[in-house]
Amino acid sequence: MTFHFVLLLSRQGKTRLTKWYSTFTPKEKQRMIREVGSMVLNRSPKLCNFLEYKDYKIIARRYASLYFIMCVDKNDNELLTLEITHHYVKILDRYFGNVCELDLIFNFHKAYYILDELMIAGELQETSEKTVLRLIATQDALQENPGDGGKPGTI
Template sequence: MVINTFGKPRLSKFYEFQWRSNKSSSAMSTQDTRLVYKHYATLYFVFLFDNSENELAMLDLIQAVFVETLDKCFKSVCELDVVFNYSKMHIILDEIILGGQVLETDSVEVVRAVEEISKVESTTSAGTLINKSIPSWWAR
């Protein structure tokens, strides 16, 4: 999860949803869940994970992989990059973590994969995927 200094979530991704009652507090703590965060400029990067993971490894994943990759993709990432490029943020996060499992820890490889996906998306426009029999006013 990425939140700004005012507490507004800017990016969130959950791999296991847990129902909570309406009467529960805003803090969640269980025996098997831990939280680490890192503050950069106006953003907090927050990771929640289970006891099988190491806190220092998660902090390193935030700092040396996720934030470093964001800086390479956005040239010094800021809150507006997160807000206006949320789909690219999810792609980056999916290249690093998928289904709750860490897949890639090399930011250079993540950037390379994101650039390849961006090239494919730029060559494939939505207009070419629309059937020619659809009226032009409807395809807008």
């Protein structure tokens, strides 16, 4: 299963996070964000979460005020993609304590870091929430104590 991109949009259509795993030109990226965003945002909540877009499949899920949108190949499993999306949201929730749009606006680097711990090159890397949260805690500790391992008295 290969992801082509991950996109987080607000209900107003503002882009909150984008991660590209396939090569697209900047013009193609903007066009895809605009087209996929309008398809997902204008869709009735009672309709299916799976959409076809060109040679891809779009899987979208709304959590609170954010739409989590994943783009995969047409032959990839939609339910597995929804599970990976839910896994990402659960880790964000545990890290931020009930994640909201403002958490992603002001701590976007953490959201990217969490996504990078989950996926590499568009493929799922880590399935354990505990492992991802431990790695993030380690990263936070390194940021708080930069230098020689955070040991006092060293420069």
